[in-house]
Amino acid sequence: MITGFDFGTSNCAMGVVEPSENNAETVTLLPLENGKAFVPSTLYALERELICESVGLQITNPSLKEEYIGLRSGPLAQARRVRLEEGIEQDEQSLFFGHAAFEQYFSLPEEGYFVKSPKSFLGSSGLRAESINFFEDIVTAMMQSIKQRAEKSLGENINHTVIGRPVNFQGIDAEKSNQQAIDILTVSAKRAGFQSVEFLFEPIAAGLNFETRLTEDKTVLVVDVGGGTTDCAMVRMGPSHRNNVDRKADFLGHSGERVGGNDLDIQLAGKCLMPLFGMQSIMKSGLPVPTQPFWNAVTTNNVGAQSSFNSQQTGFQLEQLLLDASQPHLIQRFIDLRDEKQNHHVVRSSEQCKIALSSLDQSYVDLSYIEANLGCDVSRSDFSEAISRPLSRMVALMEDAVAQAGCQPDLIYVTGGSAQSPVIRKAIEQKLGSIEVVDGDHFGSVAAGLTVWAQRIFS
Template sequence: MYAGFDYGTSNCAVGVVKNEKSNGGIELLPLEAGNPFMPSALYSLAKELIPENVGLSIENPEEKEAYIRSRSGFLEQARRVRREEGINDQDQSLYFGNAAFDQYFSFPGQGYFVKSPKSYLGASGLRPEFVSFFEDIVSSMMIHVKQQAELNLADTIQHVVIGRPVNFQGLNAEQSNRQAIDILTASAKRAGFKSVEFLYEPLAAGLDFEARLTEDKTVLVVDIGGGTTDCAMVRMGPNHRTQQVREQDFLGHSGERIGGNDLDILLAGRELMPLFGMKSKLKSGLPMPTQVYWDAVSTNNVSAQSSFSSQKTELLLDQLAMDAAEPHLLDRFIALREEKQNFHVVRSAEQCKMMLSTTEADFVDLSYVEPGLGQEISRAQFAQAIERPLAKMSALMDEAIAQAGCRPDLVYLTGGSGKSLDIRNMVAEKLGQVDMLDGNHFGSVTAGLTVWSRKLFA
């Protein structure tokens, strides 16, 4: 069996062809409580238990033996943690998707939680042990997703096409792309996929859209996901979709690590972090240092999270609390750090962002940090917070159009962040009279990956 697998920054999804013999339509398989979209999140009772879960789940004997040999030290750490924490072998130790969020919200300050691990895969300067750890996180998630998909499919998925952004990172793009693809490939193999291929996500989204075109068009595909913005200029339509070789139809593409997560982070930083002292002053009259606040909300940045959780930051915050003109704000920030609630704050900003697509203002409830704490945010404040990433997204559209050397006949806007009113207005203002059509903001990439998997493996 073959499938398309969107291991996304925000969500995971798997698509298959309903009936291969009759060339049936695309179906997205339920992954969580009947929903085809599972949030890309993992919670473990202890991070040392993640490689243990991978080792126990690998089915191929040779792959399993090689993995256990390469992770012997980590697996010994897992056994030690179980003994010290009193965690039985029968106890569930890993949770995925919404269940991961539930555990994180229910037990603040405990366990290990990670959201959007795809954002980390291309990070520069990762030491080998960090690369191995991210492989284990991705492997655990892929194993779980594959198991859930096959449970609903009642068949085994052996061949898969996985989506990838044009660039995982802006800096050292070639090296970071290679690192990320290597991690995804190793993880997919450990999950049990025999054949693994990759396709650019904007092209995948375009393939899904192309099936509905009744005449040939030059289309600008704008895929604004959680972690990246990817643009592609593609010739599409009835005279193109039957061609086996499509390279000549791909006229230009661009991409950068700027997406919905960055909008959430900027909103959290500008509008919520002041509740924790970000815009306050020291007793000396000097402004409060801000980098530690940006580290807190930069939940998609490995080095920022490492810095925020370090002893150096702990000592810095203790000193700032003594020097602060409003020490209660720093005490609140210190409590947030100790309870590991920075991910929760960014999640609250994300929910506010979604509400502001349909309303002029939204109240962000932060009572999980402190009773009665919260902040109202207007659509105008959100628009001001995201000016810089919008400018970058606009520049990526320019780059793809310039490579193609022609204007698009229409724009196909997809990706979860494509629902944002501010982003839609930016695209509409930029391209004037060019028609803008919407895709399935969460499912178009998966559907296109499935179309491509049929071309490769059927």
Template sequence: MFCGFDYGTSNCALGVMKSGVPELLRLEGEHKYLPSTVYAMHRDLITEAVALGLSADQREAYLQARQAILTRARRFRVGEGYESDDTVVFYGREAFSEYYQFPEDGYFVKSPKSFLGGSGLRAEHIAFFEDIVALMMLNVKRRSEVSTGQELTHTVIGRPVNFQGLDAQESNAQALDVLSVAAKRAGFKSVEFQYEPIAAGLDFERNLSKDQTVLVVDIGGGTSDCAMVRMGPSYRDKLDRSEDFLAYTGERVGGNDLDIQLAGRELMPVFGMGAELKTGLPMPTQLYWNAVTTNDVSAQGIFASLDSKVQMEQLRMDMVHPKLMDRFILMREHKHNFHVVRNAEEAKIGLSEQMSYQVKLDYIEPELNVTIERDAFTRAVESPLGKMVRLMKSAIAEAGERPDVIYITGGSAKSPAVQSAIRAEIGDIPVLDGDHFGSVASGLTVWAQRLFG
């Protein structure tokens, strides 16, 4: 059986064809979207879980390649008294729940896709990313097969135009290799890729009654991608669509960047960012940006380092209000920074429907709350939002013609700030909303049918 697999930065979704129409499967209770998160009681248990899920023909080579890690995993189990049937790895919303309860005890991973294609990754880093992605794909595939009652063997996986901003060709090749290896380990026999904005456009095209030139804008968690595409009844049944795709643009800026900017500018002040120093010197801000830049391995490494701890203790002595730094120190010690950024994401979502949103930080300090206004959100995300709009303009310029309609999708595309910026900067062109979370998976399923059906 074939499927379309949206292995997203923020969420995963999987679709199959039913009666000629793509249908997204429920992956977690009634939810069709599974947050791209994993929480393990120990890092090495991620590799162990992959080993346990492999097919017989893949297991022997994998066990040899990961022998040292698997030995450490067994030692951890014995030392902590975990039995073989104990749950030690959690996914999606359960992963968030476990992390919130025990932030410093286990190993929490959010949005691993945002790290794929990063420069300077050593072989062991790439191998670990393969394990994380394979484990998440195994989990989604199993849940989907329970739902369908059939084995999923062929898939089309979505990919951004560029995974990272620098050395795009090398970066993309590295990331696609990780995804391919992971998908094969998850049990897929055939794996193809399709650009995410193209997939979103294919879903939109199913319902077009006339031919149009469409600017498809997919604002994902980790990247924003644009495609100028000729669409409609004259095009949708073609297998080769290369001549219909007029331009592609993409950059590593997405919903996560909006969350990070909002966390930094609106939440970090209660932890001391911008606070007054006795010396009269400005408060260093890089410490705070490192804390909330949760999609950057280097920033997280620096924030967790001894040097950062020492700097925070020194700054505390220099602050007029040291209590603010006490909060920041507590956040670092208990690894609450991912929780803070998650709060910012929830505020972003809430501000799509309401004019203000109260963020509760009572896990840091009782009754600690921050109210964020929609206008403050718009100001906070001005920089990444500007990059997104420039990508749209570049796609239009590269195509050499104006679109008849702009089709926007992706979770952050729901934000009034995003839609207002598009209308203000692109001009008088109709802007249509799609299924903000499901259009890519649906389009990938349509493409899977054309390749494998």
């Protein structure tokens, strides 16, 4: 079976082409969790060492399994020790994915190992071999789970896939970063059981899905505001182009950067929620409290920031701040958040606020899971001000793609979960003028386009 696989920063989805009436073929996104097509890109493990063990147990290809066991002999032995020490039985569920991972983390944030949006880390610079191996295991475990769910839904094996990729996984040393991320995804996909793996730029995939609706040729600026990146592509599309297998001549320009919905959540959390934990407060000396620990707390898509936030040095710094602060109760609240590992939960609350502000002028952020009656109101104007920096970078990417093409688009096709925000829509319209802006399936367009391309190259 052939699939398109959107291994997304925020959500994952998988699609297949199925026959419909009059022998026509339609793209169907497979139910992956509770009958829904989208599963959050999250993993929770009772102990992080058990991720490696789970991967090894579920590799079905004998040669790949043998190779993996040889490569991970040390971590696998450590996993066995952890099971014995923690009293975790072999038949006890040790890994959780999607909403179940969120539920486990929310109920026991200070225990276990929780990761959200692993795709954000794959292109990180300076990763040691051990870190790359660990990210391979996280991605493989997630892919194994998603593939098994999809196959259960289909009732048959999935062998070939096209996986979406951003234009750039990271902004620094992009070529090396991109290769590292693609290597991790390829190795993981093969260990998850895919025999053939290809990749396609996500904005182009979104454009392919939109192209099926066009009745005349157009030059389209595709703007995909994903969870981890914003990717733009200027593409000639329509009836004269869509049946071509080689589309290189139709792609007039593309741009992409690691700035997406997660960055909007982080900025909103930092500027609107972190003041409740002491950010922007004053020390007894009259100087402002250092802001870096607070930004590190909410920058959950950055390995370095999270390492720093959880370091012993930050612990010592916060103990000193507690003595020097003019409002020590705020710093203590922040220390409690850190001790109980609730920073991911705060960013999740920020994300839910962002989503609410797509349809509301104001939303209340409830933080009572940290302290009774804790929370604040956030307006759409507050959100607009908080995200001004990443939003300006998104608009610059659109301008770059248009400049590369050397022509103006006939229309703008916007997709991606964060593209639903009226604040982002307004910025696009203000910058690119009176060009028609068309909304796509904000969550399913990439998966659908990947499926269209997979069917074209594998069938």
